Amino acid sequence: MDVVSDAISAVRVGRPSSRRLRVGGRWCTRLAPYEGAGFHVVLAGDCWLLPDGGGEPVALGAGDVVLLPHGAGHVLADGPADAAEVDRAVPFEQLSEPPGAPAGGAVELLCGKYRLDRSRVHPLMAELPEVVHLPDRAGRHPELRAAVDLLARELDDAAGRPGACLALPSLLDLLLVYMIRAWMTEAATGTWPTVLGDPVATTALRALHSDPAAPWSNDRLAAAAGVSRATLARRFTPLVGRPPMAYLTWWRLTLAATRLRDTDAPLGTVAREAGYGSPYALSHAFRREFGVTPGRYRERLRD
The missing domain is CATH 1.10.10.60 (Homeodomain-like)
Incomplete structure (x- = not known):
């Protein structure tokens, strides 16, 4: 085992969960703090992520991936929502697709969570920032892009494909590894990118x-x-x-x-x-x- 694999394996428990969602028009949803790590993949369209605590809003476009490694609460919205809109944000569990939403809805998201045991977090995992934003840039992190593409294809017909119950969580686990790898490559500062270099x-x-x-x-x-x-x-x-x-x-x-x-x-x-x-x-x-x-x-x- 290498350090990154061990750091992830020591804290990860259970299976990741995910939800694919299409939304359009005006929308704003809150995701509560979570004892684990959250992630979002923008499959189509664009939206905004607004961290709790007054962090800088993050504009997300198609192909972008974002990891919240410490389970920070945040809001997803169609735009840089003001304080009143944030206060009225619908809990994510209650957010639903509009009736008859077309397959090509304005924004298509894959949102999910990894369960983590934080009682003995490796310092590599502890060092990750509250929000890891990995924009879709040509030629950057091809393995991460490939994982996103495979996830999108698997989700197109997950219920009908043989082996889907194994393929999807395995791809989500792979996504976590690639997100952390990409952060280590992109990090301008940080102890563990330096250590492993x-x-x-x-x-x-x-x-x-x-x-x-x-x-x-x-x-x-x-x-x-x-x-x-x-x-x-x-x-x-x-x-x-x-x-x-x-x-x-x-x-x-x-x-x-x-x-x-x-x-x-x-x-x-x-x-x-x-x-x-x-x-x-x-x-x-x-x-x-x-x-x-x-x-x-x-x-x-x-x-």
Whole structure:
């Protein structure tokens, strides 16, 4: 696994949901804050996104993609709505297509949500801005454009195509990866685009993520990265925000928490997979990080 894949996998739970919608005329709808991430793809027409809290309105055109990675509340509207219109915005769940809306309605949107567990968000995901706007520009992010095209085609006849129940959520998962990739390419500033652009830090992170249970040490990791221990510390720690072995400990405990959430694996198995020699060793470290024992953590998730 690479860092981006692991960062997404650690927080993503369940299956994404989506809704395709055609609207026209004057319209304004509110999407409440959500414990996850929201996204919109403009399949046709244009509209505006108005973030809660007075953020700058974002003009969206056909082919644009927008990700709200922290589930921020916002309004979608046919134009840059004023305060009175925003106050009267219809809840998104109540927004309906006008009767007899033609297939080529004025605005066609694909709106959806990803469920995320925010109890142990990777710093890469935490760094994403409240709104990630990815305009449709010729030659930019071809894989993202291809995913949008595939989604649009799948949605044209989703109910009647064999395998649609698997294809659609898989394409939505792929869309999330491509949106984050595109943000990393576009970001003018940001810690993690810089981290993953540094060959020493990237090689070290890839090694830790590929085999987190290995008996890593600073010397062994430096050798894997092809640098001295001093060079590894100088390049890794300022960029990632913690020393290599501290990052490894945090990541091992994050993996253990994910396994406790997603599986019924015995504690001994979880401990071995996370690089701990015994359930006791894992329990001691886990309680220090999360404030509860692994067993109690699993029970709370299922209460």
